[in-house]
Amino acid sequence: MELLVNISLLFMLSLTVxxxxxxxxxxxxxxxxxxxxxxxxxxxxxxDAVDVAFTxxxxxxxxxxxxxxxxLVTTGRWEKxxxxxxxxxxxIVSITGAALVWGTLDMPEYGNPDNPxxxxxxDRYIEQSPEEIGxxxxxxxxxxxxxxxxxxxxxxxxxxxxxxxxxxxQVRTPPSVAExxxxxxxxxxxxxxxVLQVVALVMMPFIILFALYVQFHGDFGPGGGFQAGVxxxxxxxxxxxxxxxxDALALTPVSVLKALAAGGVLIYGGxxxxxxxxxxNFLDYNVLSSNPVSGQHIGIIVIELGVGITVASVLIxxxxxxxxxxxxxxxxxx
Amino acid sequence: xxxxxxxxxxxxxxxxxxxxxxxxxRSPRLSWLLATLISWLTFAISIALLVTVNNSGTIEYAFGxxxxxxxxxxxxxxxxxxxxxxxxxxxxxVFPYSWISVQQEVELRQQSLFFTSMVLCLAGxxxxxxxxxxxxxxVLLEISSLSTYxxxxxxxxxxALTASFQYLIxxxxxxxxxxxxxxxxxxxxxxxxxQDLAQRIPELDQSRALHVAFGFLITxxxxxxxxxxxxxxxxxxxxxxPSAASAFxxxxxxxxxxxxxxxxxFSIFGVNFSFQTIHIQWLFVPVSLFAILFTSIVxxxxxxxxxxxxxxxxxxxxYMLLGIGLFNVTGLTATLLHLFNHALMKGALFLAMGAVCxxxxxTFIDSMQGLGKQMPWTMAxxxxxxxxxxxxxxxxxxxxxxxxxxxxxxxxWWPVIIVIVVASLIAMMYIxxxxxxxxxxxRPENAKNVSEAPLSLLIPVWILALANLYFGANATLxxxxxxxAAATLFSGTGF
Numbered sequence: 001m002e003l004l005v006n007i008s009l010l011f012m013l014s015l016t017v018x019x020x021x022x023x024x025x026x027x028x029x030x031x032x033x034x035x036x037x038x039x040x041x042x043x044x045x046x047x048d049a050v051d052v053a054f055t056x057x058x059x060x061x062x063x064x065x066x067x068x069x070x071x072l073v074t075t076g077r078w079e080k081x082x083x084x085x086x087x088x089x090x091x092i093v094s095i096t097g098a099a100l101v102w103g104t105l106d107m108p109e110y111g112n113p114d115n116p117x118x119x120x121x122x123d124r125y126i127e128q129s130p131e132e133i134g135x136x137x138x139x140x141x142x143x144x145x146x147x148x149x150x151x152x153x154x155x156x157x158x159x160x161x162x163x164x165x166x167x168x169x170q171v172r173t174p175p176s177v178a179e180x181x182x183x184x185x186x187x188x189x190x191x192x193x194x195v196l197q198v199v200a201l202v203m204m205p206f207i208i209l210f211a212l213y214v215q216f217h218g219d220f221g222p223g224g225g226f227q228a229g230v231x232x233x234x235x236x237x238x239x240x241x242x243x244x245x246x247d248a249l250a251l252t253p254v255s256v257l258k259a260l261a262a263g264g265v266l267i268y269g270g271x272x273x274x275x276x277x278x279x280x281n282f283l284d285y286n287v288l289s290s291n292p293v294s295g296q297h298i299g300i301i302v303i304e305l306g307v308g309i310t311v312a313s314v315l316i317x318x319x320x321x322x323x324x325x326x327x328x329x330x331x332x333x334x
Numbered sequence: 335x336x337x338x339x340x341x342x343x344x345x346x347x348x349x350x351x352x353x354x355x356x357x358x359x360r361s362p363r364l365s366w367l368l369a370t371l372i373s374w375l376t377f378a379i380s381i382a383l384l385v386t387v388n389n390s391g392t393i394e395y396a397f398g399x400x401x402x403x404x405x406x407x408x409x410x411x412x413x414x415x416x417x418x419x420x421x422x423x424x425x426x427x428v429f430p431y432s433w434i435s436v437q438q439e440v441e442l443r444q445q446s447l448f449f450t451s452m453v454l455c456l457a458g459x460x461x462x463x464x465x466x467x468x469x470x471x472x473v474l475l476e477i478s479s480l481s482t483y484x485x486x487x488x489x490x491x492x493x494a495l496t497a498s499f500q501y502l503i504x505x506x507x508x509x510x511x512x513x514x515x516x517x518x519x520x521x522x523x524x525x526x527x528x529q530d531l532a533q534r535i536p537e538l539d540q541s542r543a544l545h546v547a548f549g550f551l552i553t554x555x556x557x558x559x560x561x562x563x564x565x566x567x568x569x570x571x572x573x574x575x576p577s578a579a580s581a582f583x584x585x586x587x588x589x590x591x592x593x594x595x596x597x598x599x600f601s602i603f604g605v606n607f608s609f610q611t612i613h614i615q616w617l618f619v620p621v622s623l624f625a626i627l628f629t630s631i632v633x634x635x636x637x638x639x640x641x642x643x644x645x646x647x648x649x650x651x652x653y654m655l656l657g658i659g660l661f662n663v664t665g666l667t668a669t670l671l672h673l674f675n676h677a678l679m680k681g682a683l684f685l686a687m688g689a690v691c692x693x694x695x696x697t698f699i700d701s702m703q704g705l706g707k708q709m710p711w712t713m714a715x716x717x718x719x720x721x722x723x724x725x726x727x728x729x730x731x732x733x734x735x736x737x738x739x740x741x742x743x744x745x746x747w748w749p750v751i752i753v754i755v756v757a758s759l760i761a762m763m764y765i766x767x768x769x770x771x772x773x774x775x776x777r778p779e780n781a782k783n784v785s786e787a788p789l790s791l792l793i794p795v796w797i798l799a800l801a802n803l804y805f806g807a808n809a810t811l812x813x814x815x816x817x818x819a820a821a822t823l824f825s826g827t828g829f
Contacts, residue, residue, distance in 0.1 A: 099546055099549060099550075100514070100546065102542065102546065103518065103542050103543045103545065103546025103547070104518075104543060104546070105542070106541055106542035106543045107518070107521055107522070107543045108521060108522065115521075115524075116521075116522060116523055116524035116534075117520060117521050117524045118524070119524055120403070120523070120524030120525055121403050121404050121524060121525055121526075122524065124404050125404070145398055145400070146398065146400050146404055146405050147405065147406055147469075148397065148398050149397040149398065149406045149470065150406060150469060150470055150473050152349075153461075153470065153473035153474060153476075153477060154473060156349060156352070156454070156457075156477055157473065157476050157477055157480065159352075159353065159356075160451075160454050160477055160480040160481050160484070161480060163356065163447050163450050163451055163454070163481070163484055164451075164480060164481075164483065164484040164487075166447055167444050167447040167448070167451070167484050167487065167488055168484075168487060170443060258356070258357075258359070259357060261356075262353035262354070262356050262357050263353075265350070265353045266350065266353050266354075269346065269349065269350040269353075270350075272346065273346075273350070276339055276342075280399055281339070281342070281395065281396055281397060281398060281399045282339065282342040282346060282397055282398070283397055283398040284397075284398050284399035285398070286399060
């Protein structure tokens with residue numbers, strides 16, 4: 001049964017990819033990318049990697065689809081004809097694919113519990129993390145504590161991406177804010193769909209509540225700062241789409257978002273510095289409290305908060321940058 | 335107490351300094367001051383690490399207090415202490431230089447973002463070098479790559495955007511190859527720690543999956559270090575990036591990638607697997623010989639001198655891979671020496687070009703005619719760097735070529751020596767083109783008169799130019815460091 005599910009998921013995945021390559025409509029391609037991510041998320045669930053599946057669904061199917069749609073506003077909906085021949089790239093890709101298949105035919109048997117990947121380091125994570133770290137979700141134990149420095153690196157990757165987005169696309173001020181007389185006029189125009197606005201307003205508290213649940217429930221089940229940050233950002237993106245950019249920019253000014261993006265990184269890194277000052281190694285949460293296990297709890301909650309803050313503010317800020325790209329270049333903000 | 339945390343601080347200081355640089359977005363000057371301070375701090379830390387390693391051997395640092403292989407560890411040995419010194423040393427010279435140059439070349443609104451990217455890039459490169467964990471290396475590689483794309487895209491020329499995008503695509507493919515390789519290694523061994531991997535790989539020697547992992551890793555790292563013919567992203571990236579970024583990236587990023595290659599070949603996969611099972615030397619020797627000749631010739635025909643230097647870099651990377659391919663201790667010593675020497679010479683040359691660009695607005699050879707009289711100090715530094723590229727005695731370039739030729743003699747590979755000599759002659763020709771234009775031609779009639787570059791640009795240029803002469807005349811320090819590291823790598827005790 002599981003084999004059948006896997007085969008059909010992988011089959012649909014390949015169909016999606018072929019369709020993406022063949023299609024010329026960028027809008028359809030963006031939608032297919034979303035489907036691709038959802039299918040991958042399902043494959044991850046079949047592999048019992050629920051945390052990864054959750055992230056893939058939130059980031060791949062959710063936020064990157066929104067960002068790509070925002071890009072379409074500037075680029076237009078149709079792909080330009082490429083003049084290059086696709087023979088050489090196809091050849092290289094085929095060779096690479098063949099190499100992967102050839103190599104993996106020899107890999108440790110799929111799903112065999114005796115595989116090296118399930119022993120060695122994994123044994124300690126499974127057997128000792130309940131005592132050493134004391135939280136039920138081992139994935140969080142590994143991400144936030146055993147390999148916490150990697151996760152700090154990932155948060156900084158997200159932060160670096162914001163630096164890149166801001167340097168390429170500044171967040172421009174919509175004309176309505178720059179010219180006060182037009183402001184009221186524009187406000188009317190940007191509120192054409194009262195039904196959508198009411199629905200969005202009703203949904204927002206629940207989205208934010210869910211984000212907080214995912215944020216703080218990461219110790220017990222799938223979730224944590226990355227997923228929560230994305231969901232949190234979605235609430236504000238929904239608000240922007242229904243109420244218009246100037247209201248959104250007034251609610252979450254860009255300068256505040258930028259400060260929060262840096263702040264989240266500093267909360268995470270600061271936890272490491274504090275543990276150094278208390279006599280442990282960098283990111284050693286044991287020293288944060290007299291009881292090592294509660295030290296681990298404190299450390300993980302604080303760093304997950306840092307992750308959530310950075311991810312949410314980077315995504316909202318990047319969304320604004322993409323959205324305002326289509327506006328005429330007048331004044332700038334932040 | 336601080337001393338035991340030095341390995342972590344080496345990366346944590348720039349990593350956490352970057353958000354502060356970003357928070358100072360209202361005042362680019364403060365961002366730059368902080369960036370400079372960070373670069374000097376990391377330089378001081380890397381000197382302290384090198385001294386400690388030389389006195390008391392390899393240092394290990396366990397993040398989160400979790401022992402390897404369960405946690406992430408940093409390992410500092412003679413090899414990477416040497417590379418850390420190169421990276422942070424170049425940063426300590428380029429960061430102070432960047433202020434004036436960035437003022438002119440980067441839009442005001444982007445300036446503090448530029449300095450933040452520079453600090454992030456520094457953190458990433460140092461992290462790649464010091465990491466003792468294959469996955470952590472990948473994470474820091476992403477940080478350094480993303481920040482490099484950002485810096486390149488801020489160049490004044492619109493083509494900087496395409497150059498950056500091209501590099502982004504190639505770099506991302508490279509990174510994907512690396513992560514596929516690391517993934518297969520994890521599947522086979524259950525570990526991500528480098529020392530642990532090194533212990534577990536020999537018994538898997540015949541596994542096809544391991545061979546594929548090796549292939550993916552070498553190709554991915556090859557893309558990152560611009561191994562011929564995977565170098566196509568490099569010339570545009572170096573040519574259109576802002577001057578300070580070109581100088582920093584050209585003298586550090588590919589060096590760090592070469593280090594990663596050496597680390598994987600010698601320490602992780604081991605000498606036996608890489609050279610006796612896979613025979614990687616049969617890839618490296620022809621590819622690098624071709625790269626040395628071909629890209630040196632291409633460099634001859636460039637109008638933009640920054641682009642010429644970029645092609646010359648691909649050729650110099652060829653020398654480094656050739657040293658690895660010669661497969662003896664002398665060859666590897668030449669590679670490691672050239673890491674250091676090439677950083678000094680390309681740093682000096684790109685910084686000198688930055689000074690030229692500051693005065694005349696571009697680095698085309700025809701607009702540089704007759705500049706020798708108007709910018710004597712800048713051009714003199716360029717000449718020193720150029721002689722070093724050629725490999726004239728008493729410059730650093732001579733030292734590394736000399737050791738490389740010795741290695742080829744040990745192997746008895748005479749054609750290799752001929753290629754090195756011919757390529758040096760070609761290098762002489764392309765450097766001479768510039769010298770001729772600058773000193774023997776007169777200033778074009780419509781060109782405006784310019785004065786010497788300001789001191790804040792000249793001092794960094796000359797620090798590196800003099801370093802070329804100093805380490806050329808007195809190479810004991812650098813040769814000893816490179817020689818020791820090479821001997822350790824070959825002995826198979828690896829870390």
